Amino acid sequence: MDAWQQSRCTTLIEEFGETESGHSPGATPTKVNFVSHRVKRLFLLTFLVASVAAGQTKHLCVTIDDLPVVAYGIADTSYQRKIITALTRGLVDARAPAIGFVNEQKLNDDTGLSPFRVSLLEQWLDAGLDLGNHTYSHPDINTITCAAYFADVIRGETVTRQLLRRRGTTLRYFRHPFLYLGSTKHVADSLSTFLAGRGYTTAPVTIDNDDYMFAAMYHRAYQRRDTADAKKVGREYVAYLETKLQYYERQSVKLFGRPIAQVLLIHASRLNAEHIDALLAMIRRNGYSFADLASVLRDEAYHTPITVYKKYGISWLDRWALSAGKTGDFFKEEPDVPEYIRAGWK
Ligand SMILES: [Zn+2]
Numbered sequence: 001m002d003a004w005q006q007s008r009c010t011t012l013i014e015e016f017g018e019t020e021s022g023h024s025p026g027a028t029p030t031k032v033n034f035v036s037h038r039v040k041r042l043f044l045l046t047f048l049v050a051s052v053a054a055g056q057t058k059h060l061c062v063t064i065d066d067l068p069v070v071a072y073g074i075a076d077t078s079y080q081r082k083i084i085t086a087l088t089r090g091l092v093d094a095r096a097p098a099i100g101f102v103n104e105q106k107l108n109d110d111t112g113l114s115p116f117r118v119s120l121l122e123q124w125l126d127a128g129l130d131l132g133n134h135t136y137s138h139p140d141i142n143t144i145t146c147a148a149y150f151a152d153v154i155r156g157e158t159v160t161r162q163l164l165r166r167r168g169t170t171l172r173y174f175r176h177p178f179l180y181l182g183s184t185k186h187v188a189d190s191l192s193t194f195l196a197g198r199g200y201t202t203a204p205v206t207i208d209n210d211d212y213m214f215a216a217m218y219h220r221a222y223q224r225r226d227t228a229d230a231k232k233v234g235r236e237y238v239a240y241l242e243t244k245l246q247y248y249e250r251q252s253v254k255l256f257g258r259p260i261a262q263v264l265l266i267h268a269s270r271l272n273a274e275h276i277d278a279l280l281a282m283i284r285r286n287g288y289s290f291a292d293l294a295s296v297l298r299d300e301a302y303h304t305p306i307t308v309y310k311k312y313g314i315s316w317l318d319r320w321a322l323s324a325g326k327t328g329d330f331f332k333e334e335p336d337v338p339e340y341i342r343a344g345w346k
Pocket of ligand 1: 065
């Protein structure tokens with residue numbers, strides 16, 4: 001980035017850095033929704049406290065990106081509804097206080113803002129789950145200007161902020177598309193100052209993975225009505241995520257001397273909707289109980305400084321390790337996706 005772009009970033013933070021002021025049109029809370037949301041949240045948190053009291057010391061927050069759904073171009077409303085219904089039912093049944101990150105561009109259909117797609121987010125919130133901003137159009141900060149990126153963040157909060165306000169809560173978290181923080185310290189600092197100015201807390205990811213590759217293969221298997229292959233992809237996906245969970249737990253022990261509270265990233269795909277029970281059961285089998293993002297971020301590991309910046313979207317555990325000077329062998333045990341998935345997903 002040249003000097004002009006650097007000064008432009010700083011100027012833009014000053015222009016956009018204010019959080020929106022209090023009122024929003026049409027944001028009168030409905031009492032039923034408000035109470036229902038609060039009760040469900042209390043319900044989930046009660047189980048969280050109970051699990052801590054029971055001595056289960058490992059905690060994990062489930063985060064789901066690219067809401068309302070990753071649909072592979074399928075506009076059919078029952079298809080999209082099924083994905084959100086399965087995800088929310090699985091998360092609520094497992095008492096997992098998850099957060100979904102929204103790309104509001106996906107709330108539009110050919111005629112503009114789609115009430116149906118907005119209703120998918122309302123269904124998510126009605127289940128007692130949280131929502132955060134994942135930008136409007138999922139841009140790559142390495143390929144557009146700071147001005148364009150900041151504007152996309154702001155455009156991406158319009159509907160979500162109103163939905164949360166109607167339930168008496170606020171938009172608090174931001175998830176970076178592609179997990180790109182900016183390829184230089186200056187850009188990363190500019191972005192984080194901008195986000196903080198608008199009241200956002202960054203939502204890190206520690207258990208990063210390639211679920212989208214499995215999801216694409218799963219989608220294609222169903223497109224050609226090959227249920228046997230779809231089942232195989234699903235089985236291998238859950239096994240793969242278990243190796244990732246265990247790998248990042250080992251990395252956290254190597255870095256911090258203990259298993260830290262983890263943040264899992266998966267996407268709002270049919271694959272995850274149809275395997276949410278198996279995934280959450282697998283996580284529990286590994287000794288984890290589910291926590292909301294605020295609880296996980298209280299782990300002091302999340303105060304670890306990041307001092308190395310490149311154009312990469314990686315786990316915060318990898319960022320912390322690289323910032324601590326770890327190289328090569330420290331990362332050598334990272335599991336890869338099966339070769340046929342990697343070769344075939346594109
Ligand atoms: Zn995303």
